Amino acid sequence: MTRDQIRTLLPVVSLGVLLAAVFWLQPRAMSYFGVNLLFNLAIPLALATIAQMLIIMVNDIDLSIGSFVTFCACVAATLVNDTPLLGYAVLAASVLAYAAMGAIIHARGLPAIVVTLGTSFVWSGLAVLILPSPGGAAPGWVRDLMSLKPIFVPLAIIAPVVIGLVMHLFIKRSSIGVVLQGVGGNERALDRSGWSIIGLKAFAYGLAGLFGVLAGMALVGLTTAADANIALRYTLLSIAGVILGGGEFTGGRVSPIGAVIGALTLTLAASFLSFLRLSPDWQIGAQGAILILVLAARLLISYRRSA
Numbered sequence: 001m002t003r004d005q006i007r008t009l010l011p012v013v014s015l016g017v018l019l020a021a022v023f024w025l026q027p028r029a030m031s032y033f034g035v036n037l038l039f040n041l042a043i044p045l046a047l048a049t050i051a052q053m054l055i056i057m058v059n060d061i062d063l064s065i066g067s068f069v070t071f072c073a074c075v076a077a078t079l080v081n082d083t084p085l086l087g088y089a090v091l092a093a094s095v096l097a098y099a100a101m102g103a104i105i106h107a108r109g110l111p112a113i114v115v116t117l118g119t120s121f122v123w124s125g126l127a128v129l130i131l132p133s134p135g136g137a138a139p140g141w142v143r144d145l146m147s148l149k150p151i152f153v154p155l156a157i158i159a160p161v162v163i164g165l166v167m168h169l170f171i172k173r174s175s176i177g178v179v180l181q182g183v184g185g186n187e188r189a190l191d192r193s194g195w196s197i198i199g200l201k202a203f204a205y206g207l208a209g210l211f212g213v214l215a216g217m218a219l220v221g222l223t224t225a226a227d228a229n230i231a232l233r234y235t236l237l238s239i240a241g242v243i244l245g246g247g248e249f250t251g252g253r254v255s256p257i258g259a260v261i262g263a264l265t266l267t268l269a270a271s272f273l274s275f276l277r278l279s280p281d282w283q284i285g286a287q288g289a290i291l292i293l294v295l296a297a298r299l300l301i302s303y304r305r306s307a
Contacts, residue, residue: 011245011261014290018268025272036154038271039264041222043146044069045237046160046263047215049245050167051208052238053259057171057252058183058204060105060112064120065212066235068098070228071123072216077136077226080217084139095209102205106198120235127228134227138220146221157264164260171256180204184252237266240291265290 022038023030029038048069055062072091080087101119105112138146148155171177182190183200191197215234220226243249244265245258269290273282 011258011265014244014293015261015265015268018265018272018290022268022272032152032154036149036156039154039156039160039267041219042156042264042267043159043163044215044219044222044231045234045241045267046163046260047211047218048231048234049238049241049259049263050163050256051211051215053167053242053245053247053254053256054180054204054208054211055112056184056239056242056247056249057181057254058102058201059187059250059252060102060116060201061239061249062116062208063113063235064116064123065208065238066232067120067123067127068094068209068212069216069219069231069234070226071127071130072213073220073226073230074127074131074136074216074228076142076217076220077138078130081137081139091213095206095213098209098212099202099206103198103202105205106201124228124232131226131228134225136220136226138224139217142217142221143224146218160260160264164257167256167260171254176203181252181254184250184254237263240288241266243295244291 026034028034048065052062052065055065072094075087075090075094078087079090101115104110105115146155150158171181179190179195180200180203183197183204187197190200216231219231223230241262242254242259243262245255245260245262247254247259
């Protein structure tokens with residue numbers, strides 16, 4: 001079994017173990033309605049995780065994705081719903097701002113972790129200005145889309161799987177996807193080959209911004225409203241999802257399918273901990289413990305194969 005196969009298999013196994021534990025604790029969850037309830041918020045988290053994965057793929061890390069998704073959710077629940085033209089223009093401008101942030105980080109040699117931490121406060125402030133108190137409403141088409149009920153398998157499962165497969169084909173099979181991975185793997189070689197690294201990083205950040213917009217709109221479609229704190233946890237959860245899914249912080253080594261499985265696992269972990277009646281104050285720590293266990297297993301297997 002190859003190293004890449006191990007990185008993909010472990011999140012699948014962890015998801016299967018968690019799912020079996022949930023079904024054992026709550027057998028009634030073993031139904032269409034139960035599975036849909038368990039993975040209810042998986043779609044926006046999967047989109048946010050893909051956004052984070054694109055940043056990690058170019059050897060950066062984004063500490064603003066949770067605030068950005070929150071900002072997009074607030075825009076979708078207010079401007080997009082009330083004045084669609086202005087709302088979509090604001091969301092498009094935010095994607096361009098994300099791309100510009102990536103270009104500036106590379107051009108000035110700034111640490112992405114510091115810049116994105118700073119911009120997280122900007123996005124949070126804008127979210128409060130747009131929606132000072134919880135409220136707003138989801139645009140009709142978004143609400144209708146997120147309430148679809150396909151036969152046999154819930155949308156909460158189908159959509160993340162489709163997202164993972166599409167991004168896998170884009171990153172692993174398309175020329176631009178392979179080049180973007182090369183930015184994280186060997187930036188100097190690409191530069192010597194004539195590629196514009198600043199342009200590639202701007203593209204990666206812009207694409208991440210697009211997925212952040214989609215995550216915000218999907219979240220509003222599910223919750224039918226928004227507030228200025230609705231997705232702040234997505235920053236750490238998205239990083240955890242990428243790493244849980246087999247990604248690494250350096251070298252451009254990421255797995256879109258694994259990242260989506262990681263997002264599904266974290267979503268299910270929250271439901272599992274709720275069944276255990278664990279206090280919400282302890283749930284984040286318990287999710288971290290699950291992540292540590294999976295990563296420890298991955299490290300142990302890799303060590304034994306190299307020994």
